[in-house]
Amino acid sequence: MAEKKQTVPFRGTPEQEQKLREIIAAHKEEKGALMPVLQQAQEVYGYLPIEVQQIIAEGLGVSLAEVYGVVTFYSQFSLYPKGQYKISVCLGTACYVKGAGAVFDKLTQKLNIKSGECTPDGKFSLEACRCIGACGLAPVMTVNDEVYGKLTPDDVEEILSKYN
């Protein structure tokens, strides 16, 4: 059976919501209002969770399915916040040929999230990036500002444990 997407518990503030409602009011009468509203909403919240999308759907008089369709179509929009620890795995050419793909897969397995997602406890977010200029250390990943090089999939567990 199909499964509903799980996201991180919503921690929006009344101030953010107030801001969002102002954005919606400013664009409501425009044709094609959805895109600018989504862009500005993401600036306010950092991402576009279901709670935010519902307010937008309601405010613009479109269905939630339509809003979600647009959000998932454009890579500029994210359904997930950045985690407390932001993991980026370089999938640029040098890292990729040195086996970054396997490291990335191991991370998705261990964290049980896909690229662009965040763990439900808000701790780790995972994304693939392109070259970070450390090809000599390939394959490379970063956790916030910390750089880890010459990785193998077996290193993943130990690195994650440092942040748990």
Added chain:
Amino acid sequence: MDKVNLKINGMPVSVPQGYTILQAAREAGIDIPTLCYLKDINEIGACRICMVEVKGAKSLVTACVYPVNEGMEVFTNTPKVLNARKTNLELVLSTHDKKCLSCVRSGDCELQRLCKEYGVEDESRFAGENQHYDIDDSAAHMYRDNNKCILCRRCVAACKMNQGVAVIGPNERGQATHIGCAFETPLGETNCVSCGQCIVVCPTGALSEKDQTDEVLAAIADPNKFVVVQTAPSVRVTLGEAFDMPIGTNVEGKMVAALRRLGFDKVFDTDFGADLTIMEEANEFVERVKNGGKLPIITSCSPGWVKFCEHFYPEFLDNLSSCKSPQQMFGAITKTYYAQKMGIDPKDIFCVSIMPCTAKKFEVDREDQSAAGVPDVDVALTTRELARMIKRAGLMFQNLPDEEFDAPLGESTGAAVIFGATGGVMEAALRTAVETLTGESLPKVDFTEVRGTDGIKEATYNVGGMEVKAAVCSGLANARTLLDRIKNGEANYHIVEVMACPGGCVNGGGQPTQPASVRNFVDLKALRAKALYQMDADMPLRKSHENPAIKEVYENFLEKPGSHKAHEILHTSYVARPKY
């Protein structure tokens, strides 16, 4: 209107300005294939199957959205065109699971038919990495198998444009694009109203009703079960389509014969339930008018509409008639009155309904629908499932004799049979309500103002000195328009009929599928409705309160419409449901 002259395959054609090449070709007797195009609601030129050559154009164009011009020369069957269509079909197939042998739509799949017509030889020509999707079986009424989906978006269009629900849409992009609900929520947990309009427009087997024919066969085979079947008004004018009969053929007699041969113990008629509904609903209307009750009263026969109201317009729940739908009234009276009369334990009665509707599958499991302590109706089958049972049983439908329903729950009037078309419930209710309010016999029973396939119809009748304002709508997008008008005080009515599906039950989500080549050019709902109105005109009794079997039920069991007992057995309640 200005005409445009063009040539199609060298033959001169003259068509009104604004026509597309697809429409112009149709006038010239040429059927250009389409997969995504649905007239008025899905004109997106996405599937690229309708490609044609236009002299002077730099590439092939999509006939479905390309307007004709004066002097245009179109070619619909050159090798270039035929090859392009074939290649496009092969590309469509590259992400299709191609399990035709076990597919519910095998034989009436539009993709399968085109592949055959265009001579696709290698269905795996463009094999590559594919997404695999889990089947969504969360809803009571249907399956979504995205492995068979070709992303034509016809379901999305039906849901949004006709029904104003828009619970599904294209999610993600590129290879990952798939049709689903927001946040991939399983359909059964959403505000889907179960109307099934997505299923009847799906060209492939990606969407299908939950087939419950095996449950019915098992009940029939069980010697301890007394299996009763009821058939909705509209099924008798659509079932024939599944056996290659013309659209709008009345097959009531053959349908009854088929059901009897399938082994049902009694073949009854939902029309009886419809007459009963009118007795209760007309009474409820009269009571509300007399006692200052909530108006407008809004009909509650259509479970897709009821669920829509619960999700999107809960402020109108008190306006809904408390009457159960004809299907449920029929089941309730079968398991109370009929069970008592025949000395059968209601627990041993298995009530099957044949419905034009997928929302009926949801309705049977609703709360407050078990008058005898067991569900009023056990299984609701769609017209399509009945056709499947008949075929599987080897019954040669066209050769069956015409037979009649069993008594007493097979007796009905013309008022009941028109329940299957938009405006029918209103007309039937008026026939009874007017006579009740005035105490006089109607000189003419036809309320033609509320007939026809328009999405919203209005009429005012003078009933015994009182002006009764009536409105009828079908298609939930139209219901939205009408309810918003009422809400904003722009319109007011005494009585409103809403049917979820455009045109009413004749065009229901459980009806036989018709390919786009028919759907786009033939007014299905009008042809099917015409057959119902003809039946009504031919019936000796045309008012629900004149049905002798109904009179007997009230005399011997229910006492009178709206009695305490009638309320316990025939009425129900509603709940507000989440908007998202």
